Amino acid sequence: MDGVSGKDQNVLSPVNCWNLLLNQVKRESRDHTTLSDIYLNNIIPRFVQVSEDSGRLFKKSKEVGLQLQEDLMKVLNELYTVMKTYHMYNADSISAQSKLKEAEKQEEKQIGKSVKQEDKQTPRSPDSTSNVKFEEKHVRRSSVKKIEKMKEKRQAKYTENRLKAIKARNEYLLALEATNASVFKYYIHDLSDLIDQCCDLGYHASLNRALRTFLSAELNLEQSKHEGLDAIENAVENLDANSDKQRLMEMYNNVFCPPMKFEFQPHMGDMKMKEYLEGRNLITKLQAKHDLLQKTLGESQRTDCALASGRRSSTVRKQDSSQAIPLVVESCIRFISRHGLQHEGIFRVSGSQVEVNDIKNAFERGEDPLAGDQNDHDMDSIAGVLKLYFRGLEHPLFPKDIFHDLIACVKRQKITEETASEMACAFLLLINAFPDLDLCSVEKQDPLSPEGTLPPELIYAAHFFLRALCLTLSLC
Structure with missing residues (x-):
């Protein structure tokens, strides 16, 4: 037994x-x-x-x-x-x-x-x-x-x-x-x-x-039939995906165990990887300092903003900070990344207006119509929902005064080793031209407006990601 x-x-x-x-x-x-x-x-x-x-x-x-x-x-x-x-x-x-x-x-x-x-x-x-x-x-x-x-x-x-x-x-x-x-x-x-x-x-x-x-x-x-049915009922009640996943990974530990990291093997005096690693370490240190300063400044600024805006703005801040990315953005991007990367005409062909309105209304009710692995929605309609959301923001993600400069950088046909550093510097200058963010001013935004659904963590994360991207391009 x-x-x-x-x-x-x-x-x-x-x-x-x-x-x-x-x-x-x-x-x-x-x-x-x-x-x-x-x-x-x-x-x-x-x-x-x-x-x-x-x-x-x-x-x-x-x-x-x-x-x-x-x-x-x-x-x-x-x-x-x-x-x-x-x-x-x-x-x-x-x-x-x-x-x-x-x-x-x-x-x-x-x-x-x-x-x-x-x-x-x-x-x-x-x-x-x-x-x-x-x-x-x-x-x-x-x-x-x-x-x-x-x-x-x-x-x-x-x-x-x-x-x-x-x-x-x-x-x-x-x-x-x-x-x-x-x-x-x-x-x-x-x-x-x-x-x-x-x-x-x-x-x-x-x-x-x-x-x-x-x-x-x-x-x-x-009696024999009831005994068998009781055993099946007990097994059905014990169905658990998480425990099955843990048991599967324990049974096949050699398959699911991550391999050792690949070490860089320099060739003939290649120092680019070394500079990149050093820069990455610097970015990590700066990020830690940034998080500590943000935490320290954020607590004091939240206190001031709470005194100025009252109980309503503090409640809105707690609700906004509970989710880093809006549900409509996260769900649409997840669905497009899973099923739409090979779709022809993505973001260029307009989808069905009826399906766009249905998906939009579902997100407004707090539901997620794109949850799960089902692929029964029109890809162009989902892209239209995402475009409609970004189009409704009061302040666009890319400011108008530097939009044309960003388009000019993207339109460059060939990128060589000589021009990569110049492009990185150009991107860095453009990103630095973005307006500085103030946590208190962000928290004072109207929660019913489209941009009010973007929490401060997402905005700071976007700035940090773009700066890290430019530093990476400069090292390449």
Whole structure:
């Protein structure tokens, strides 16, 4: 682990992210392969076995259920048969009873008629009276016997039907009780026992084990994926360009280490380099003295100017000194030096006025539209922005009274060793003709004017650079 951690420390953060991403893809591939094996060799066979067992269990339980239903239907059919028999016998009994009552009514009517006739008869001769009575009695007896005989038959029929109805009713009650018991047993005991038997065969246990295996595999896959994603997230948060640059330079120290300085090798009494080095040392000493004097004088002059101009000018001075070169100048020059040195017609061809206004407005808002390495702007438009800025200065960089002299020096075609010294002296005289700078007067300028954006450090640096250039030309 120590060797791996040491190796990871020497890897750049983008390379570490790519390695972790590749490892995550490989891990997911391995996890999916393992998951496929688990599905193929474990989970799917278990579900197939559960399905087959469920099919066999369904067939068996269906047979048992059909058998129980057939038994119940037999009981119900018997109940229906007994009920129909009871209804039939009960209807016959009611019909016989009604016929018996009708016969009894006829008997009562016949008896009533005979009594009335005996009361209405008149006395006659004895012979005739005896003959009539005998005949009437004979008729009455025959009709009464018929009625009594019919009554007896109907009484016997009613008694027989009544017994059959009572017997059928008893059988119906017994069958009804047995049917209710069978239905209760079917729905309360038989179906419950059948379901219990199906559950006792292990269907739920087998399904539980198969699903547990599925959940375990999926959870392990998700946990592995989350671990890889957490590692990638940590690597993304550790992306740092500065640390990568430092690590790269430490890893390839021999490549990025600056070589030894080249020493001047004089040839045949060449003293120009020696004079240049001595002059450069003199310039360095003078620059140090100049900086010390500027610092000393600047503090006293800033104090006086602060008392004269108040709090507003001191605030403006702090804001101006925070940036040595205006943002528009620095950004435009940087962009032109990177992308426009080989551009044909630079500073001579005017660019798009719309793009010039857009870039100018962006700089006025404090933004830098030319930041980064993008090269999607028109070079002539950027040069136009820079020209527009310098053109808007109240006091030009090169004073008007020496402008023509500078142009005359630049127009010289050939520069020889004899004329180089003369040109240097001419440049030095022209530069010395520049007006002297006063820090206090510069700080009193209006910060809203174009020249107010140039801090004193830039103006002094320009003067010093031009004097150093002239001294260099004089030594060449």
